Every structure is written in C-alpha cells, then in structure tokens.
Amino acid sequence: MSPRFRTSRRALSAAAAAALTLALAACGSGSSSDKGHDSGMAGTNHSAMPSPSGSGDGMASMPGMDSTSTGNGLAAAKDGYKMTATAATLPAKATDYRFTVTGPDGKPVTDFAVDQTKRLHFYAIRSDLTGFQHVHPTMAGDGTWTAPLAALQPGTWRLYASFTPDSGAGKGKDFVLSRTAQVSGMAMASPLPKPSGTATVDGYTVxxxxxxxxxMAHQLTVTVAKDGKPVTDLQPYLDTYAHLTAFHQGDLAFAHLHPETKVDGDHGGPTLTFHAEFAQSGNWRLFLQFQTGGKLHTAPLTLHVG
Incomplete structure (x- = not known):
C-alpha cells in the first residue's frame, strides 16, 4: 500500500469520525429535555414508555401521569419505594388486604400528599380485566394500610397502590406500585369485550x-346521558365529576387519566374531558366512575389505542 493511499484512508476515517460525533451530538441535544420533561400539558409525560424493571414484579415507566410520575403500575418497587405485603393468596370472599409502603431508608412511609381528597388510592383487577375495585384504605400509625375488598372471583389478581410521598426523596412524585395475589378456586376467564365507544350502567349511557x-397526549371526551337525555346532575366524586382508570390488556399496565373539567356544585355534565396518554398500543379496559343522587356508578368499556 502506497503512502499516498494510506494518507487518503486516514483522511476518510477522520472525516467519518467527525460526522459520527456531530450526529451523536445532534441526537443527544434533545435527550436532557426528553427525560421526564413537561409536555406543556398538565398530567402527561411524553417519554413514559414501558421498560424492564429490576423489581421482577413488573415494568417501569408510567402512562397517563405527569412528568414526576414513576412506574406503570407493574412493579412492586421503584426508586427506593416498595409495596410490601405478607398475603400471596386471598379468599374468594370479602376480605381485608394489608400492605405497607417503605421508603429508600427501608422504613414505612407515613407522610403522604392528598390527591383527589385521599392520601392513597387502591385498585384491584383480575388478570382478565374483570372485577375492578377502587377502594380507599386506612393507614395505622405504624404505616400499615388496610384495604377492604369485596368478594373476589378465583384467579390471579393485581393490587395497585397509587400515592405521592409528601416528604423524603420521593416528595412530589406520583407512584403506582402493585403486587399480585392468587384467589383460590377454579378460575373461569371472561373474554374482553370488543372495543366500543359506549357503555350502559344503571340506566346511564356513557x-x-x-x-x-x-x-402521545390526547384528549378524551366523555358524555353521560339517561333515557336519551343529557345528564346535568353529576355530583363531585373525589373532587371531580368522574374518575377514569385504565388497564392494558395482557400485562395490566395502569393508566390514570386526569380530568380537566372543573367542579362547580352538583350539576356536572353532560360533557367531561380527560387528559389521556397511553404508553402502549392495543386494547385498554376503562372504568369510568361517576356519582348521581349519592350513588356511585362504574361504567366499564374497552378502548383501542393505535
């Protein structure tokens, strides 16, 4: 090989290296803003995509929450916070589920911020997306939470704790942690209803x-009617006119969709808006909860996300 040819190869290699450096710099120019950035719309994190979790009980990254959110609800531990429980099996009847949230120091967390009138929200769903329960547990002085569950059907259940620490390393961050439990008996799976934009419950059509x-961040519009007439007497429930929770078919990833409609007395409706972001495509099972005449209604429906 001639000296001239070797010089030419060195020049080409240097030029290629410089181009690669510039390309990497361009790609990295947006990375600092992409990590948990504020999308400009309240309650979203455009970078929230599922990723493997080291906890072994799920995945990290949370859809449908704001830029301080951590986890998609499938992990028992995240960023030093852990949901612990002794019960791996539950009876097929009404029962209390006890658990504790520990912090990075290993001690039970007892200081929680109030979110939608509660310090912690607790959800239960069976693996086939049936049996949804949303309850509000009570906490003892030692940090032990007790969630009163209605009768459970046999099968595998996932139990979620949604909370925001009000002190410590995770102050101001929204966490959703979960564990699974087995309910004894013969499990009979129910097929997921096909995607539909409407559901009927207690005479109300949603x-x-x-x-x-x-x-991507999107707005969902919900309308409530009864006997073909718009409903305008929705009452506040958890400081909003409707509470909307979603679970992904297959892995049960969790999404809490944030209401945008302001509460003003007992005359909500008929139209409500929600800020939604789903990290995964596929079918999601939505549970819309609203209150009229002092009674809580829960309307389930399946939504397809592209």
Whole structure:
C-alpha cells in the first residue's frame, strides 16, 4: 500500500469520525429535555414508555401521569419505594388486604400528599380485566394500610397502590406500585369485550370519543346521558365529576387519566374531558366512575389505542 493511499484512508476515517460525533451530538441535544420533561400539558409525560424493571414484579415507566410520575403500575418497587405485603393468596370472599409502603431508608412511609381528597388510592383487577375495585384504605400509625375488598372471583389478581410521598426523596412524585395475589378456586376467564365507544350502567349511557395513539397526549371526551337525555346532575366524586382508570390488556399496565373539567356544585355534565396518554398500543379496559343522587356508578368499556 502506497503512502499516498494510506494518507487518503486516514483522511476518510477522520472525516467519518467527525460526522459520527456531530450526529451523536445532534441526537443527544434533545435527550436532557426528553427525560421526564413537561409536555406543556398538565398530567402527561411524553417519554413514559414501558421498560424492564429490576423489581421482577413488573415494568417501569408510567402512562397517563405527569412528568414526576414513576412506574406503570407493574412493579412492586421503584426508586427506593416498595409495596410490601405478607398475603400471596386471598379468599374468594370479602376480605381485608394489608400492605405497607417503605421508603429508600427501608422504613414505612407515613407522610403522604392528598390527591383527589385521599392520601392513597387502591385498585384491584383480575388478570382478565374483570372485577375492578377502587377502594380507599386506612393507614395505622405504624404505616400499615388496610384495604377492604369485596368478594373476589378465583384467579390471579393485581393490587395497585397509587400515592405521592409528601416528604423524603420521593416528595412530589406520583407512584403506582402493585403486587399480585392468587384467589383460590377454579378460575373461569371472561373474554374482553370488543372495543366500543359506549357503555350502559344503571340506566346511564356513557360515550367516550377520541382517537388516542400510543405515546402521545390526547384528549378524551366523555358524555353521560339517561333515557336519551343529557345528564346535568353529576355530583363531585373525589373532587371531580368522574374518575377514569385504565388497564392494558395482557400485562395490566395502569393508566390514570386526569380530568380537566372543573367542579362547580352538583350539576356536572353532560360533557367531561380527560387528559389521556397511553404508553402502549392495543386494547385498554376503562372504568369510568361517576356519582348521581349519592350513588356511585362504574361504567366499564374497552378502548383501542393505535
């Protein structure tokens, strides 16, 4: 090989290295803002996509929460916070589920911020997305929470704790942690209803409109009617006119969709808006909870996310 040819190869290699450096710099220029950035719309994190979790009980990254959110509800531990419980099996009847949230120091957390009138929200769902329960447990002085569950059908259940520490390393961050429990008996799985924009419960018809795409912020519009007439007497429930929770078919990833409609007395409706972000495509099972005449209604429906 001639000296001239070797010089030419060195020049080409140097030019290629410089181009690669510039390309990497360009790609990295947005990375600092992409890590938990504020999308400009309250209650979202455009970078919230599922990723493997070291906890072994799920995945990290949380859809449908704001830029301080951590986890998608499938992990028992995240960022030093852990949901612990002794019960791995539960009876097929009404029962109390006890658990503790420990912090990075290993001690039970007892200081929680109030979110939608509660310091902690607790959810239960069976693996086939049936049997949804949303309850509000009570905490003892030692940090032990007790969640009163209605009768459970046999099968595998996932139990979620949604909370925001009000002190410590995780202050101001929204966490959703979960554990699984087995309910004894013969499990009979129910097929997931096909995607539909409407659902009927207790004589009320709920319609959800919107075309959400995975990883993007979207607005969902909900309308409530009864006997073909718009409902305008929705009462506040958890400081909002409706509470909307979603679970992903297959892995049971959790999404809490944030209401945008302001509460003003006992005359909510008929139209409500929610800020939604789903980290994964596929079918999601939504549970819309609203209150009229002092009675809570829960309307389930399946929504497809592209």
């Amino acid at each position: 319609a959800v409109k919107g075309d959400p795409m995975a990883g």
